[in-house]
Amino acid sequence: MTYQYHDESIVKTLPEDTVFVFGSNLAGKHHGGAAATALAHFGALLGVGRGWSGQSFAIPTMNEHLQQMPLSQIQHYVDDFKIYTKNHPKNKYFLTAVGCGIAGYTVEEIAPMFKGISRNVIFPASFRPFVEKALPKLSxxxxxxxxxxxxxxxxxxxxxxxxxxxxxxxxxxxxxxxxxxxxxxxxxxxxxxxxxxxxxxxxxxxxxxxxxxxxxxxxxxxxxxxxxxxxxxxxxxxxxxxxxxxxxxxxxxxxxxxxx
Structure with a gap:
């Protein structure tokens, strides 16, 4: 499956039909990274650490104590997001590198969770080799x-x-x-x-x-x-x-x- 990709530059505006997707904590304290951008520019709400608000969508990668979540728990929230994108096909979703900043996970650990998601998701470029074509052996x-x-x-x-x-x-x-x-x-x-x-x-x-x-x-x-x-x-x-x-x-x- 072929997706769209963005270059991971910081954005402050997106088209009205495009939702800003960021990594969050369950306490809804959006004080750093993409979460701070979501709070300042895309309608994220303090205290809301999961799901849709304004022009944003939060995927929790840290718990209410601001501690890193297990990958299995993050996968649960990613699966919820997959269902949301499928049920709201008229929107596009500008996905940031959730979990790869303050939460401390690598792209290799997070990106494969999104494989098979709807085509209306715009991925960060660093996720590309893990959600699209398989990489070859290095020869x-x-x-x-x-x-x-x-x-x-x-x-x-x-x-x-x-x-x-x-x-x-x-x-x-x-x-x-x-x-x-x-x-x-x-x-x-x-x-x-x-x-x-x-x-x-x-x-x-x-x-x-x-x-x-x-x-x-x-x-x-x-x-x-x-x-x-x-x-x-x-x-x-x-x-x-x-x-x-x-x-x-x-x-x-x-x-x-x-x-x-």
């Missing part, structure tokens, strides 16, 4: 086609990807990592420069020879960081695949990143 063939200057620095990467000797799932993976905002900050505004510099240091001479005098290696490293985080792997894993020592299976819902 030497993919890396050595993908990580070329003409692809990494292309102004029209989508058109270029279309003609690459890759499977459809590999092309989907290529688009995901090229369109993931990482350098110099990610979609949450976090500075990633030092992490990227660390990746370049760890891979320099082992996989690539980087010229540190230009900005180009940092852009290149940003794409590598996006791939490492998507698959939950580290630089040594990347190097092993690059040299054909092994392939790496796609991430699963409970898989967590192990960079370092």
């Amino acid at each position: 030497q063939h993919f890396l050595q086609i993908m990580f070329r200057d003409e692809i990494i620095f292309s102004d029209n990467s989508d058109a270029l990807i279309d003609v690459l000797a890759l499977s459809e799932n590999e092309k989907s993976l290529a688009r995901i990592i090229l369109h993931t905002q990482i350098y110099p900050t990610d979609s949450n505004g976090r500075d990633r420069v030092f992490e990227i510099a660390d990746i370049l240091h760890n891979l320099n001479g082992k996989v690539f020879d980087f010229d540190r005098k230009t900005e180009a290696p940092m852009l290149f490293g940003g794409v590598i960081l996006a791939l490492l985080e998507l698959y939950g792997i580290n630089e040594q894993d990347f190097a092993d695949v690059w040299h054909g020592k092994r392939e790496i299976a796609p991430p699963k819902a409970a898989h967590k990143a192990k960079r370092g």
Whole structure:
């Protein structure tokens, strides 16, 4: 199933038929992250930590004591949301990365809960590999086609990807990592420069020879960081695949990143 996606920028307005969906706590204290945006701009009500209010919909990920809920309980509230979207098909639903901020869960843990939901949901881009097409195994063939200057620095990467000797799932993976905002900050505004510099240091001479005098290696490293985080792997894993020592299976819902 193909969904719509948004780039996870902060929004303050949406069309009248589009509901802002955010992660909440059962106490209805909307003081941070997307919940604060919902309170300020989309009609969320203090004290209402579950369901519809104004132009917003709350999915609890923390309890009334502001403690992280078990994933099984969050799934219950996500299932309620699935039913709501099905019963209100004239609306669209702008889903934020619920549970992936203050609640402390990863995208890999939360996103698969939404698989099979109605097509009127607009997902955060980071959820895409977990609700749509299955990711492929990470192979030497993919890396050595993908990580070329003409692809990494292309102004029209989508058109270029279309003609690459890759499977459809590999092309989907290529688009995901090229369109993931990482350098110099990610979609949450976090500075990633030092992490990227660390990746370049760890891979320099082992996989690539980087010229540190230009900005180009940092852009290149940003794409590598996006791939490492998507698959939950580290630089040594990347190097092993690059040299054909092994392939790496796609991430699963409970898989967590192990960079370092």
